[in-house]
Amino acid sequence: MALATAALLTLTACSQSASGTAADDNDKAQGSSPTTRDPGDGEAGAATVTVSPVVNGGKVIADEPLVVTAGDGRLASVTVTGPGGKDLGGEVSADGRTWSSSHDTAYGTAYTLKAQLTTSDGEKVSRSSSFKTVRKDEIFVGTYNVSPNSTVGVALPVSVVFNKPIQDKAAVERKLKVTSSPAVEGAWSWMKDRDGKDRVDFRPKEYWKPGTQVKFTMDLVGVENGDLVGTQQREIDFTIGKAVVSTVDVVKKTMTVSENGKVLRTLRISAGKETFETWNGTMVVLSKVPTIRMNSATVGIFGPEAYDLGSVKWDVQLTPSGTYAHAAPWNEGLFGVVNSSHGCIGMSTADAKWFYDLVDYGDPVTVVKSTDPVAVNNGYGAWNVGWDAWQKGSALK
DSSP states (O other), X not given: OOOOOSSOEEEOTTOSSTTOOOOOHHHHHTTOOSSOOOTTOXXXXXXXXXXXXXXXXXXXXXXXXXXXXXXXXXXXXXXXEOGGGOBOOEEEOTTSSEEEXXXXXXXXXXXXXXXXXXXXXXXXEEEEEEXXXXXXXXXXXXXXXXXXXXXXXXTOOEEEEESSOOSOHHHHHTTEEEEEESOOOEEEEEEEOTXXXXXXXXXXXXXXXXTOEEEEEEEOTTOEETTEEEOOEEEEXXXXXXXXXXXXXXXXXXXEEEETTEEEEEEEOBOBOXXXXXXXXXXXXXXXXXXXXEEGGGGTOOGGGOOEEEEEEEEEEOOTTSOEEEEOGGGTTTTTTOOXXXXXXXXXXHXXXXXXXXXXXXXXXEEESOSSBOOTTTTTOGGGSOHHHHHHTXXXX
């Protein structure tokens, strides 16, 4: 996990707070020591230690390991304590230049730091200070949808959802970056997530190519958002897997599944019936679970059409609004004949198990010849937006 090091808090012998300074210019002009000394320090006022990561205003970023760095010489020991004398713990590096805490700092907490170090001149000195971490109500954060060293499907956008409204979208977007090998043409586009939060997705112009190596970088440290400030710095590498692409034809009542351009199977399915039509357009696999309870009340279906199925097998989620591809043995005899579901893509148990085992997070499932298009924020609906329109969603255009 990358740490912000651009801004540091300097702790000198005369410091009593993280922003403390040495003696003033008049003292320096008169030849006085630029710092005061702790007892037994000798003439070692130039020795400093710094803490990181910090943000604008000098507060330390919370929920991260703390790093203490010697500005001169080698650290011998460091102790950082919080309320009640709770010690963060930690270790000095082999070269004595840094100390890293064993535990993350807490939000909105005051800490005391005490360091023992030996200067380059051999002097043994002590340094002490105090600092505070940022509060949760002082920051904004983004939740992203890719994991380090993961393999994902060819249709997965990089998506970031923010916990607070973003007032300066351009400033935030400038600090988000996606690079790949081979390189692709791609763009960010802003939207509201289903819960109303600000969200920005990156997609290439076309599906990713299998085997592409992708790096997502988010460097929000110090980015101002009204009265809030960003604290995250992340770098995520992931890989694009096989091109598993599925097409559902609701008129033919089939799902054709291909891998790397080769058709593997055409399955007989039953899609959404009249007034419950399956979303039209491209959806992206969000998750898989072997068994799930499906209760129509959770998606707003009551009355004569209500259902409560306690053990539905081989479930591949396509939208957060409740669209799944799954086993529907109660519709045996209807697959390939009649659309009879409430919007899901039903199939035999054997076919559902085969599909479940094949597909993965980020694989596309495109429904054709249905009615209403899936919304861009209902899962990852980016592929239902034309490229020109998608680019216009960038805050940098």
